[in-house]
Amino acid sequence: MAEYESWNTALIAYVTAGVAKGAPVFLSIDEDAIAEIAERVLLETVTRDPLEDFVRAVRARFVSPRTGAIDLHHVPSRSGEPPEGVGFLAAMVLAAHNMQDEEGIDETNYFVRLRDLLWLANGRGRPDGMPAGAEEALWKAWNRYLTAAGFQTTAQRGSGAQTYLRYVFSQAILRESDKQHLRQRFSESQLPPHLDTPQLGGWLSRQAIIRKHLKEGLHHPDPGRRWEFYLSAHRVYEEAQWEDSDVGRKGSEHSAARSIECGLYLIEDLMGGVEYWLFPRQPARALPAALSVGVPGSPQAQPLRPLRAGFFAPLWPQEPFVDQAIDLPVAGDPGIRTALFPRHDFWLLIRDPEDPLGAWATWRPYLEVGERLLVLCRPGLFAEEMERLHNAKLLEWAERVEGPGWIEYRGCMVLSYDWGAFIPNPECRALADTLTPHSAAGVSLSGGLRAPNQNAWLVGYPPKMKIYGFGPRFDVTITSSEGVEVYSGETPCQVEVPLPDTLEPGVYTAEVNWGGRLLAIRTFRVIPWDEISVHPHPDQIVSSSISATAGLALYKVVASGGMQNA
Amino acid sequence: MPEWNFLVVRHFGGRRQRQELCARIKSEVEDENLSHLLPLVKYEPSRGLEYYLGLAYDASDWDAEDEARHILVAAGIGAAANPQQSYTIAAHQVQTLLRGSLEFESFTVPIHYERVTASEMPSTAELLAQADDDDGETDNLEAEKYARLLYWCSAIGTGGLDRIKEACRLLGIDTEWGGAWSVLRRLALLGHLDISDGQSVRWGEQPIGIKLSLSAAHRRSATGGRGAATAYGRQCTSRSSSPDAPLLATVPPEAAKQVVKAGSQTPDEHAMRPERP
Numbered sequence: 001m002a003e004y005e006s007w008n009t010a011l012i013a014y015v016t017a018g019v020a021k022g023a024p025v026f027l028s029i030d031e032d033a034i035a036e037i038a039e040r041v042l043l044e045t046v047t048r049d050p051l052e053d054f055v056r057a058v059r060a061r062f063v064s065p066r067t068g069a070i071d072l073h074h075v076p077s078r079s080g081e082p083p084e085g086v087g088f089l090a091a092m093v094l095a096a097h098n099m100q101d102e103e104g105i106d107e108t109n110y111f112v113r114l115r116d117l118l119w120l121a122n123g124r125g126r127p128d129g130m131p132a133g134a135e136e137a138l139w140k141a142w143n144r145y146l147t148a149a150g151f152q153t154t155a156q157r158g159s160g161a162q163t164y165l166r167y168v169f170s171q172a173i174l175r176e177s178d179k180q181h182l183r184q185r186f187s188e189s190q191l192p193p194h195l196d197t198p199q200l201g202g203w204l205s206r207q208a209i210i211r212k213h214l215k216e217g218l219h220h221p222d223p224g225r226r227w228e229f230y231l232s233a234h235r236v237y238e239e240a241q242w243e244d245s246d247v248g249r250k251g252s253e254h255s256a257a258r259s260i261e262c263g264l265y266l267i268e269d270l271m272g273g274v275e276y277w278l279f280p281r282q283p284a285r286a287l288p289a290a291l292s293v294g295v296p297g298s299p300q301a302q303p304l305r306p307l308r309a310g311f312f313a314p315l316w317p318q319e320p321f322v323d324q325a326i327d328l329p330v331a332g333d334p335g336i337r338t339a340l341f342p343r344h345d346f347w348l349l350i351r352d353p354e355d356p357l358g359a360w361a362t363w364r365p366y367l368e369v370g371e372r373l374l375v376l377c378r379p380g381l382f383a384e385e386m387e388r389l390h391n392a393k394l395l396e397w398a399e400r401v402e403g404p405g406w407i408e409y410r411g412c413m414v415l416s417y418d419w420g421a422f423i424p425n426p427e428c429r430a431l432a433d434t435l436t437p438h439s440a441a442g443v444s445l446s447g448g449l450r451a452p453n454q455n456a457w458l459v460g461y462p463p464k465m466k467i468y469g470f471g472p473r474f475d476v477t478i479t480s481s482e483g484v485e486v487y488s489g490e491t492p493c494q495v496e497v498p499l500p501d502t503l504e505p506g507v508y509t510a511e512v513n514w515g516g517r518l519l520a521i522r523t524f525r526v527i528p529w530d531e532i533s534v535h536p537h538p539d540q541i542v543s544s545s546i547s548a549t550a551g552l553a554l555y556k557v558v559a560s561g562g563m564q565n566a
Numbered sequence: 567m568p569e570w571n572f573l574v575v576r577h578f579g580g581r582r583q584r585q586e587l588c589a590r591i592k593s594e595v596e597d598e599n600l601s602h603l604l605p606l607v608k609y610e611p612s613r614g615l616e617y618y619l620g621l622a623y624d625a626s627d628w629d630a631e632d633e634a635r636h637i638l639v640a641a642g643i644g645a646a647a648n649p650q651q652s653y654t655i656a657a658h659q660v661q662t663l664l665r666g667s668l669e670f671e672s673f674t675v676p677i678h679y680e681r682v683t684a685s686e687m688p689s690t691a692e693l694l695a696q697a698d699d700d701d702g703e704t705d706n707l708e709a710e711k712y713a714r715l716l717y718w719c720s721a722i723g724t725g726g727l728d729r730i731k732e733a734c735r736l737l738g739i740d741t742e743w744g745g746a747w748s749v750l751r752r753l754a755l756l757g758h759l760d761i762s763d764g765q766s767v768r769w770g771e772q773p774i775g776i777k778l779s780l781s782a783a784h785r786r787s788a789t790g791g792r793g794a795a796t797a798y799g800r801q802c803t804s805r806s807s808s809p810d811a812p813l814l815a816t817v818p819p820e821a822a823k824q825v826v827k828a829g830s831q832t833p834d835e836h837a838m839r840p841e842r843p
Binding site: 411448469493 | 569598601678721723724726737769
């Protein structure tokens with residue numbers, strides 16, 4: 001049996017792997033995830049059924065062998081170190097995943113599942129040793145750890161009867177019964193192969209689904225939670241797609257190999273010429289490995305160089321629109337089968353979220369309200385649909401540029417919330433759905449000195465806040481993690497509000513309300529200077545030309561190329 | 567994602583009464599602060615007295631349909647309270663179902679389009695032609711700003727002159743292209759960064775290195791952004807090597823070996839622990 005500490009460490013590594021900094025992390029652990037962790041992440045060998053091994057480890061750590069009661073005391077959580085209670089929390093979420101769709105989310109139903117999972121004595125309600133709220137300290141420690149690591153937290157406290165259960169259900173994504181439903185649906189619909197996650201998510205969101213938990217997840221106003229449902233559904237789709245294939249099962253007993261999904265990265269020269277490059281995204285929940293990808297038309301392979309958490313560096317120039325999806329072989333990890341460049345009819349590119357002057361690329365699969373974007377589409381039907389959207393005053397752009405086989409709309413902004421009045425061309429429904437605002441308001445943070453990849457700004461140089469929304473003004477509050485309100489007021493739309501430069505290091509949450517309803521939430525950090533992280537993969541610029549001597553005629557030593565006169 | 571449905575009811579009235587009714591609905595929606603759930607109303611501009619009217623609601627919100635019924639009833643359409651006399655229809659089916667042309671009234675406020683004016687960045691050749699425009703001495707406050715800039719460069723890793731310029735502005739060093747260029751060239755000459763060829767300036771942090779002084783053999787300076795001083799902050803002393811230069815971290819001989827060893831590893835994302843400037 002693997003030690004509890006090993007499971008705990010492996011679980012943290014698994015749920016944060018491949019997640020871009022600033023993006024949300026979900027502790028959505030189900031039986032498939034436990035099997036995958038045992039096979040690919042856990043450092044110790046599991047000799048029996050992975051689920052049984054995990055449960056035994058959790059019991060050994062948290063269940064008293066004498067009384068059979070749960071003991072959540074003495075769970076250390078030191079600042080900056082992985083909290084020790086994650087394994088127990090994962091077991092709680094696993095129990096929620098085992099619930100059936102028709103089961104209501106109340107304490108009685110849920111704790112029956114938890115007792116069953118952890119082999120506890122039968123009974124009603126919370127198990128012995130676990131009074132209401134006993135587990136909250138573990139959730140708070142997990143949230144603190146994620147925030148310090150630069151991720152967005154997702155586990156939230158509820159209210160009323162769901163005060164503490166809300167933490168668990170906010171992490172549960174696809175239940176086992178939802179997966180069964182999706183397998184059947186994919187099979188009946190005979191979906192084409194090579195759909196990527198955005199395409200599958202778009203297709204699912206257009207289906208009439210009556211299962212309450214699944215429907216809520218696929219239409220959730222929080223884009224991060226909705227995307228997590230899409231990702232989980234895509235895993236089910238990939239398993240179904242490759243279940244008859246030998247390559248699909250390579251190296252894996254419990255789960256199918258997955259794909260690296262590729263998007264586009266715009267490289268622009270000073271003369272205005274543009275080139276689109278293949279931009280691979282690190283697959284979620286796959287640990288870093290030395291990977292290489294086959295170059296089309298060549299026997300050679302090219303290494304996949306990490307760009308930052310969540311992304312590999314762009315590979316080579318790529319036509320944005322292809323007739324058939326491109327499947328490239330990937331070597332280096334038996335859990336990863338191919339790199340997939342899908343057949344799209346349009347792409348949405350946004351600015352590098354870490355650099356307001358950075359590259360346009362498929363950095364994020366969903367849009368924030370008020371976000372500026374570059375729409376790239378095929379000529380013909382999709383270009384006509386863009387004109388219709390423009391004429392309906394739903395969309396505005398600064399410039400339209402035609403290229404070989406594509407049309408670019410630069411500086412696009414979605415202006416209206418009235419997409420319910422627009423009847424899209426049925427063949428362009430996916431474009432309209434992708435551009436439709438998911439929320440009536442959003443928070444934008446810009447300016448200040450940003451510490452990259454940490455969702456953080458440096459103390460003394462906080463960001464400016466701007467609210468985008470479809471009302472004249474919104475109620476906005478910014479609260480520190482200690483509960484101190486640092487900003488509160490009715491805030492007009494699209495007006496930059498400088499945040500006080502006296503903000504102390506800490507975690508802050510901005511909430512936007514309209515008519516008493518919470519419409520948007522944004523967490524950010526202010527960090528002291530000594531918490532800056534060195535960039536792990538800076539471009540190695542070594543130049544022996546005159547510009548590298550900053551314009552001064554010097555004799556200099558160039559370390560990489562020997563001694564030269566400049 | 568909002569799932570737009572319409573609560574559709576049959577009603578009677580001329581063109582003016584329809585517009586007045588829509589104005590009442592709008593007022594009710596705005597009074598209840600429900601524009602985000604009930605963003606618009608659609609109606610048939612038909613010639614007869616009978617027409618259909620639909621109030622859009624976000625079906626992904628479980629309360630929205632009830633709110634829509636409540637608003638229509640409050641505006642004077644009693645039939646909306648009765649599910650037998652009203653219909654819920656998906657947005658894309660409304661046009662087909664009602665057949666006639668439709669007008670609509672929105673309850674939300676559109677976002678203003680923001681135009682961006684790009685600033686013109688000078689070319690590398692133009693920058694190279696400029697003289698160093700900073701001839702002032704560096705006091706302690708300036709030195710602190712430079713040290714911070716260098717820490718920030720280490721975190722960013724790579725960038726263009728525009729990012730240096732913006733960081734300099736925030737740190738209060740200089741705001742002009744020439745000033746930012748002066749800073750960048752000094753960081754390059756000190757070995758912290760290097761600058762690429764090309765039309766526009768691009769800089770990259772240099773790998774960790776140790777600079778030996780020919781005139782003072784005992785002196786070793788860490789170069790390569792602040793990465794060099796990362797884990798050795800407590801052993802390094804930060805000081806200016808010249809009056810108008812950024813701070814340098816001077817490394818004791820016994821720590822230099824460790825610095826070199828660290829330089830052979832990926833610096834990765836270890837937190838920097840330099841001495842506070």
